[in-house]
Amino acid sequence: xxxxxxxxxxxxxxxxxxxxxxxxxxxxxxxxxxxxxxxxxxxxxxxxxxxxxxxxxxxxxxxxxxxxxxxxxxxxxxxxxxxxxxxxxxxxxxxxxxxxxxxxxxxxxxxxxxxxxxxxxxxxxxxxxxxxxxxxxxxxxxxxxxxxxxxxxxxxxxxxxxxxxxxxxxxxxxxxxxxxxxxxxxxxxxxxxxxxxxxxxxxxxxxxxxxxxxxxxxxxxxxxxxxxxxxxxxxxxxxxxxxxxxxxxxxxxxxxxxxxxxxxxxxxxxxxxxxxxxxxxxxxxxxxxxxxxxxxxxxxxxxxxxxxxxxxxxxxxxxxxxxxxxxxxxxxxxxxxxxxxxxxxxxxxxxxxxxxxxxxxxxxxxxxxxxxxxxxxxxxxxxxxxxxxxxxxxxxxxxxxxxxxxxxxxxxxxxxxxx
Amino acid sequence: xxxxxxxxxxxxxxxxxxxxxxxxxxxxxxxxxxxxxxxxxxxxxxxxxxxxxxxxxxxxxxxxxxxxxxxxxxxxxxxxxxxxxxxxxxxxxxxxxxxxxxxxxxxxxxxxxxxxxxxxxxxxxxxxxxxxxxxxxxxxxxxxxxxxxxxxxxxxxxxxxxxxxxxxxxxxxxxxxxxxxxxxxxxxxxxxxxxxxxxxxxxxxxxxxxxxxxxxxxxxxxxxxxxxxxxxxxxxxxxxxxxxxxxxxxxxxxxxxxxxxxxxxxxxxxxxxxxxxxxxxxxxxxxxxxxxxxxxxxxxxxxxxxxxxxxxxxxxxxxxxxxxxxxxxxxxxxxxxxxxxxxxxxxxxxxxxxxxxxxxxxxxxxxxxxxxxxxxxxxxxxxxxxxxxxxxxxxxxxxxxxxxxxxxxxxxxxxxxxxxxxxxxxxxxxxxxxxxxxxxxxxxxxxxxxxxxxxxxxxxxxxxxxxxxxxxxxxxxxxxxxxxxxxxx
Numbered sequence: 001x002x003x004x005x006x007x008x009x010x011x012x013x014x015x016x017x018x019x020x021x022x023x024x025x026x027x028x029x030x031x032x033x034x035x036x037x038x039x040x041x042x043x044x045x046x047x048x049x050x051x052x053x054x055x056x057x058x059x060x061x062x063x064x065x066x067x068x069x070x071x072x073x074x075x076x077x078x079x080x081x082x083x084x085x086x087x088x089x090x091x092x093x094x095x096x097x098x099x100x101x102x103x104x105x106x107x108x109x110x111x112x113x114x115x116x117x118x119x120x121x122x123x124x125x126x127x128x129x130x131x132x133x134x135x136x137x138x139x140x141x142x143x144x145x146x147x148x149x150x151x152x153x154x155x156x157x158x159x160x161x162x163x164x165x166x167x168x169x170x171x172x173x174x175x176x177x178x179x180x181x182x183x184x185x186x187x188x189x190x191x192x193x194x195x196x197x198x199x200x201x202x203x204x205x206x207x208x209x210x211x212x213x214x215x216x217x218x219x220x221x222x223x224x225x226x227x228x229x230x231x232x233x234x235x236x237x238x239x240x241x242x243x244x245x246x247x248x249x250x251x252x253x254x255x256x257x258x259x260x261x262x263x264x265x266x267x268x269x270x271x272x273x274x275x276x277x278x279x280x281x282x283x284x285x286x287x288x289x290x291x292x293x294x295x296x297x298x299x300x301x302x303x304x305x306x307x308x309x310x311x312x313x314x315x316x317x318x319x320x321x322x323x324x325x326x327x328x329x330x331x332x333x334x335x336x337x338x339x340x341x342x343x344x345x346x347x348x349x350x351x352x353x354x355x356x357x358x359x360x361x362x363x364x365x366x367x368x369x370x371x372x373x374x375x376x377x378x379x380x381x382x383x384x385x386x387x388x389x390x391x392x393x394x395x396x397x398x399x400x401x402x403x404x405x406x407x408x409x410x411x412x413x414x415x416x417x418x419x
Numbered sequence: 420x421x422x423x424x425x426x427x428x429x430x431x432x433x434x435x436x437x438x439x440x441x442x443x444x445x446x447x448x449x450x451x452x453x454x455x456x457x458x459x460x461x462x463x464x465x466x467x468x469x470x471x472x473x474x475x476x477x478x479x480x481x482x483x484x485x486x487x488x489x490x491x492x493x494x495x496x497x498x499x500x501x502x503x504x505x506x507x508x509x510x511x512x513x514x515x516x517x518x519x520x521x522x523x524x525x526x527x528x529x530x531x532x533x534x535x536x537x538x539x540x541x542x543x544x545x546x547x548x549x550x551x552x553x554x555x556x557x558x559x560x561x562x563x564x565x566x567x568x569x570x571x572x573x574x575x576x577x578x579x580x581x582x583x584x585x586x587x588x589x590x591x592x593x594x595x596x597x598x599x600x601x602x603x604x605x606x607x608x609x610x611x612x613x614x615x616x617x618x619x620x621x622x623x624x625x626x627x628x629x630x631x632x633x634x635x636x637x638x639x640x641x642x643x644x645x646x647x648x649x650x651x652x653x654x655x656x657x658x659x660x661x662x663x664x665x666x667x668x669x670x671x672x673x674x675x676x677x678x679x680x681x682x683x684x685x686x687x688x689x690x691x692x693x694x695x696x697x698x699x700x701x702x703x704x705x706x707x708x709x710x711x712x713x714x715x716x717x718x719x720x721x722x723x724x725x726x727x728x729x730x731x732x733x734x735x736x737x738x739x740x741x742x743x744x745x746x747x748x749x750x751x752x753x754x755x756x757x758x759x760x761x762x763x764x765x766x767x768x769x770x771x772x773x774x775x776x777x778x779x780x781x782x783x784x785x786x787x788x789x790x791x792x793x794x795x796x797x798x799x800x801x802x803x804x805x806x807x808x809x810x811x812x813x814x815x816x817x818x819x820x821x822x823x824x825x826x827x828x829x830x831x832x833x834x835x836x837x838x839x840x841x842x843x844x845x846x847x848x849x850x851x852x853x854x855x856x857x858x859x860x861x862x863x864x865x866x867x868x869x870x871x872x873x874x875x876x877x878x879x880x881x882x883x884x885x886x887x888x889x890x891x892x893x894x895x896x897x898x899x900x901x902x903x904x905x906x907x908x
Contacts, residue, residue: 036826086826088805100810104825107817108810126864128651128728134701136730138894142866149870155884155897180901224698225893265830268655 001098001112005030006325008099008113010087010266013042014307015298015314016119017070022318023117024077028325032111033074034085034101040074041067042121044307046148049172051199055308066307085109090116090270090294097270097293115293115321118267118281119314122299124169125259132164134221137228143169143257147176156180158253162230163187164218168196168305168392170257175204184210185249188232190217193366195257197305197392217241218254227254260303270294277345278302284334285348285357286320287313292329295321302347302360305394309360312396316358330355335376335402340412342367344391353404360396361411363389370413374399376406389413424448424587425782427607427617429594429631431455432463433570433763434755435623436577437770442777443584445784450615451578451586452607454593456891457851459574461625463763464854465732466570467649467678467689469663471761472509472562474529474537475673481742483532486761489768490564496767499792500576502569503681508662509565510549512717513557521667522560529562537562551659551718565663569681570763571854577766579844580794584787588845589613591891594624597634599749619751619782621773626697626735628743628756635749642757644697645671645734647689648706652725653862654684664717673760675713677721682857687714687721689732700731727862734759744772746780753777798840799823802832802857827875828868830861838872842879850890852876869896 006028009016012035020033033040044052047063054060057069074081084104091098097116101109124142139158147169149155159182163170166189174184187205192215194201205212213232219241220231233246262280264272272281273290280301281289288295297317298310323330332352337359339346344362351357359374359382367389374382374397381399389395399409426442428435431453442449455461473487497504513519522539529537538561545559546552582588589609596608597620607615624631629642658679666674672691680686690706711723737743737757742765744755753776755769762769778784801823804813817823822836833856841855849865849872852858858872859865865872873887873896888894 036829084825086829089808100808102824102826104821107821107824108814123863124866126727126866128726128864131650131702131707131723131726131729133703133707136700138889138896141869141896145866145869149897150901153870153884153897154901156899156901157897158899219704220701222701224700225890226895 002109003032004112005032006113007031007115007117007321008097008111009033009117009119011035011042011119011121011298011300012040012081012083013119013121013298014044014067014070014310015121015300016042016117017074018311018314019117019119019297019318019321020079021070021073021077022315023322024079026319026322028322031079032113033079033081034087035081035083036086038083040071040081040083043144046144046151047172048151049176052307055306056311070311087266090266114325115295117317117321118272118289118294118296118300119298120263120266120300122260122262122303124256125261127256130258132218132221135223137221137223137226139223139227139252140221140254141256143167143173143255146255147173150176150180156182158251159183160185160251161253161255162249162251163255163257165189165256165258166194166196166201166212167257167259168200170255171196171200171204173255173257174210175208178208178210184208185251186210186232187212188216188218189214190235191215193390195259195392198390219243219246221254226252228252230254260299262300262303264300267294267296267300272296275345275349278347283348285351285355286324286330287317287348288320288324293324302394305392309394309396313358313360333404335406336408338408338410340410342370342413343411346411351399351402351409353402353406356398356400358396358398359411360394362391362394363413364391366390367413370415372397372411373414374409374411376403376409379403379406381409422450422613422615424450424615424617426619426621426777427452427605427615428621428623429607430461430623430625431458431578431588431590432461432623432625433459433466433574433577433766434625434758434769435621436574436581437766438621438623438755438773439581439586440577440584441770441774443581443586444786444790446787447782447784449586450589450617451581452589452592452594452609452615454591456591456848456888457846457854458578458588459571459854460850460890462732462735463574464571465647465649465730466763467676467686468568468570468680469509469678469764470504470566470568471764472529472537472565473532473534473761473764474525474560474562475668476528476532476761478528478531481744482761482765485742485765485768485772487532487534489765492767493566493568500580500794501796502572502576504566504568505681506564506566507679508561508563509665510545510662511560511665511667512545512552513559513667514553514555514716515557518667519557522558526560529560534562535564549660549662549664551720552664553717553719567663567679567681568763573763575844575855576794580792583795584790594631597631599635603751605751619753619777619780621753621755623755625758626733628735628754632747632752632754632756635747635752637747637749637752640738640743640756642697643736643738644694644699645736645759646692646694646699647672647732647734648702648710648729649686649688649732650707650710650723650726650729652685652687652721653727656685656722656725659685659718659720666713666717675710677714677718682860684727685721687711694733697733700733702729702731728864742769744769744776746776751780753780797844798837800837801834805832827871828856828858828861830863831857833858833868835875838875839879842876847876847880847882848888848890849873849896873897
């Protein structure tokens, strides 16, 4: 063994750093964070726009500023970060976990840890995943790759841009490329509502008169060496493209902002069971995965829309992981949490009777004047009226005082008391 | 530089590469001219990667003769050139009584073609061999000598070895004129103004072989493009099949297949559609539906939601449907045209046939004693070591070269040392590096590693970032620098 620590954190984005800080605050001293890039901060470093930290710091920061606050805290606490290092594998090793790391500096390393916190983030869905028909020219890329190259390296992909998908990164890039002199001709969204936050629709599209085509999709990509045009068609009642109503837009770049996928290849190697809806690990209320001693937080667990919630969730995870190191497995009856009416998913999958938990969820579709309710049998554990709900906005709430004999907790939206 | 050669090969696809390597055995000046930015970038890179057993082709045809002869060569070639190749067998499935009769028909063809070890097997045995096949299957024609191969790595290996043995390769050089001078010498002009002369020309121009022949007034064949769409599935679906799974053939193709690849992921396709344009590389909604309908009939658990990428290959079908390999009415001009399926399989035999035609046409072919049939490896692939958790071996490799500890493509486990190796072997486009190393072929499709690979190309070759392309000029990835003096990284 090259190194033995109490806690190993995989990833130094907002999730990994918040989790590591919480570990430290809760009495864990031997912590190692591994980061595959050259420096800590994660994807925040390429998000040079503002809007970060409104909840966490009560002020509006850019991505790098938000990251810097955490990087400084991690440095102050003297938590070790090993950059340029990939985690290749995690295996059981008695009471501990053994991680195989590949470090640019130090080569292959074996690190033993009592707990491992997965904080690897997510990746972007790409063209292949959505199988857009047409040719395969240059000029088609995910919005995040374009963001990295524009913001960190200073190169833009083209001048005439079409964006498929209205996820937040796509919207942010619509504004960013417009500011750099490119013309964003359309944002095309297959759903009847935007994929990103409303504030981004307003600030990134409406303010720049960029048209948003809802219930439309790209049915064909043309171009030999470089993309030359896309064919866009509205969707009919059956959600199939109506080719007779299609139109063509000339472009030299197509950005894809069609969803994020938690990056769990390492988790799978470690034997962690994944949830089919979130793409992240199935966790209990301590954010521990199906493998005891392995925890998960941030976008590797569920894709978040605000970094502030990533930090909050990860701090919670770090605290729980610290307790695991000190006290071992939390014993208690497990109560399953189930998504009900209008709820696409809930997380965690189960809570331990007698403890507190934070439940996150996303609605299936936009709606107005709904109450979000968490119920155990007849007992209402939580209830709050939401004026407007969107799939793009994750809801989070705490539940406590769970009845010891509860069979399950159901979380659902209800329009019952409209007055 | 004296651009005067004994033989010029037009086209650096699998046929051109195999011919070049064959000719590199002899004391000859040989050049290959290719219009694309890298070897195999035309039809070959989109090949299904199957070394066929040889029962699909009509007895007596050149296709049948060359494919069966060449199949046997692959063990030796693989040993010499170290490209990925595995004999996995082919299974042609029958789902109806009519299909069963068709199997018998192809079994008889295979016998006539001298395909060894073929068997007609029943339902039980078929399902035992391939448990994921539709249990409605009635039986199969089994040919164990069929194999799977990585088509572009095979082409790179052939050409790489040819170059090591003295062949010259001109990439990004599109032939726009081919003529014969009074002294009998051929002269070739390219779009960029390169002028080449030779005594012999081998026409391995794939889809454009008829255009090349046309410059010399040879108009006795046409190349008809036949499009095929293929879909590659995510690694996570696992080893759905071990052998290559065929339906009974259609009139125009071997049908839509379920293909295990040497790199792991399963591929489904190809469609077969005769098209007008030789550059119609667009996949279609119909093609996708068609491929998955046929594939799911054979292997029901295949899902289109597992697609990670798709592509089109265009088969060059010559008039008459058979390969055209041989001398022409123009002395010294040799055709290797109409090389559709089973062209990849037949390529070593096509190359030998071209060599013997050249000999007959009067080329002096003296064996070169210094010919080295073994390709020099420029890098080691670490992916398999990581998959097998062979960390001891991996440590040794890192000790020899620290760049192996820099993981660039994390989906396919490709390190910086491999990328640098590929660049130094002449691959300087993103597609070229992707095919040579697999960086960017995984589930994120280059979302993470593209910028890193670009930085490495820039560092190793000095090429400005804005000129780095996907597949040659006109396909630059980030063509516009925002302002001068901006730092990278």
